[in-house]
Amino acid sequence: MLLALCWLVFVVVALNDLFSVLDRWQVARNWAALSGLLVIALVMLLLGGQLARQMRSAERFNHQLAEHVADARAELAQALAREHAQALENAKLQERMHIAHDLHDGLGGSLVRSMALVEQSREALPSERVLSLLKVLRDDLRQVIDHGSSAGAVVPATPVQWAAPLRHRFTRILDEMGVASEWCIAPQWRSAPSALQCLGLTRLVEEALSNVIKHSQAQHLRVEVRPSPGLLAVRIEDDGVGFDVDAVRGAGLSVGMRSMTARAERIGGALQVESGPGRTVVGVELLLKE
Incomplete structure (x- = not known):
C-alpha cells in the first residue's frame, strides 16, 4: 500500500504538470519539492516496515534455533549418558x-x-x-x-x-x-x-x-x-x-x-x-x- 501511495504521488505531479501546460490549473511551482519530500517519507515508511518484518522474522528464527539447540543438547546428553553406561558395562x-x-x-x-x-x-x-x-x-x-x-x-x-x-x-x-x-x-x-x-x-x-x-x-x-x-x-x-x-x-x-x-x-x-x-x-x- 505504501508503494502504491508513492506511485500515486508521481501520478498527481504528472497531472499537475499536464494541467500547467494546458493553463487549466494554476498552482504553486514548488509542487516538485513537496512531492519529493512526500516520496522520501513514504519510502522510509516502506523500508521501515520491511525492516520491522525482517527483525520479527529474525526473532522467530532465533527462538526456533534456541529450541532446536535445546533439543539437540538434550539428545546429546542422553546419548552421552547411554555411551557412559555402555563404557562402564564394557569395563x-x-x-x-x-x-x-x-x-x-x-x-x-x-x-x-x-x-x-x-x-x-x-x-x-x-x-x-x-x-x-x-x-x-x-x-x-x-x-x-x-x-x-x-x-x-x-x-x-x-x-x-x-x-x-x-x-x-x-x-x-x-x-x-x-x-x-x-x-x-x-x-x-x-x-x-x-x-x-x-x-x-x-x-x-x-x-x-x-x-x-x-x-x-x-x-x-x-x-x-x-x-x-x-x-x-x-x-x-x-x-x-x-x-x-x-x-x-x-x-x-x-x-x-x-x-x-x-x-x-x-x-x-x-x-x-x-x-x-x-x-x-x-x-x-x-x-x-x-
Missing part, C-alpha cells in the same frame, strides 16, 4: 574377563600342577608336602586379588630375578615327576619391561609349563629368555608327544591356548606355537620401549 566385562583369565592361568595352573603331582605320586604325600601345595594355591590367589595394584609393582632388576620364582616352583614339581629341566636366562635386561608386562608374561609361562606337566609326557624341558633392544623373547620347548596345533585352534576348545594368545596380545606380544611328535615349542616375542 566391568573386561575386568571380569581379566579376572577369569588370571584365575585360569594362576590358580587354575596351580591346581593342575597339584593334581598332577598327587596323581603321579607312587606314595601318599606327607602332610608337609600337602601343606606346601596349599600355600602355593594361597599365594596364587593373593596374586590374582592384588592384580589391580600391579601397576605400581616393582619390575625385577634382571631376568634372573624375574624367572627365579617360576624356576623354584616348577623345578621342584618337574623333578618329582622325573622331567629334566634346563633354564637359560639372560643375566640382564636390554630393554626393561613394565610391571604389567612382567605379570602377564609370568602368567603366560605358567600356563605353558602347566600344559607341559599336564599333557606332554615329556622327559626334558628347556626354558629360554633372550632379551634384545626393544624386544624380549621367551621360549619353552619340550620333547613330549606333541599335538595338532591347527586342529586345536580350529576346534576352539582349548581355553589355555586362547588365554595365552589373548594375554600375549594384551601385553604387546605375539604367541607362536609349533608342535609335532617329540617336539613342542611355545614362544612369545614381547615389544618393549627402549
Whole structure:
C-alpha cells in the first residue's frame, strides 16, 4: 500500500504538470519539492516496515534455533549418558574377563600342577608336602586379588630375578615327576619391561609349563629368555608327544591356548606355537620401549 501511495504521488505531479501546460490549473511551482519530500517519507515508511518484518522474522528464527539447540543438547546428553553406561558395562566385562583369565592361568595352573603331582605320586604325600601345595594355591590367589595394584609393582632388576620364582616352583614339581629341566636366562635386561608386562608374561609361562606337566609326557624341558633392544623373547620347548596345533585352534576348545594368545596380545606380544611328535615349542616375542 505504501508503494502504491508513492506511485500515486508521481501520478498527481504528472497531472499537475499536464494541467500547467494546458493553463487549466494554476498552482504553486514548488509542487516538485513537496512531492519529493512526500516520496522520501513514504519510502522510509516502506523500508521501515520491511525492516520491522525482517527483525520479527529474525526473532522467530532465533527462538526456533534456541529450541532446536535445546533439543539437540538434550539428545546429546542422553546419548552421552547411554555411551557412559555402555563404557562402564564394557569395563566391568573386561575386568571380569581379566579376572577369569588370571584365575585360569594362576590358580587354575596351580591346581593342575597339584593334581598332577598327587596323581603321579607312587606314595601318599606327607602332610608337609600337602601343606606346601596349599600355600602355593594361597599365594596364587593373593596374586590374582592384588592384580589391580600391579601397576605400581616393582619390575625385577634382571631376568634372573624375574624367572627365579617360576624356576623354584616348577623345578621342584618337574623333578618329582622325573622331567629334566634346563633354564637359560639372560643375566640382564636390554630393554626393561613394565610391571604389567612382567605379570602377564609370568602368567603366560605358567600356563605353558602347566600344559607341559599336564599333557606332554615329556622327559626334558628347556626354558629360554633372550632379551634384545626393544624386544624380549621367551621360549619353552619340550620333547613330549606333541599335538595338532591347527586342529586345536580350529576346534576352539582349548581355553589355555586362547588365554595365552589373548594375554600375549594384551601385553604387546605375539604367541607362536609349533608342535609335532617329540617336539613342542611355545614362544612369545614381547615389544618393549627402549
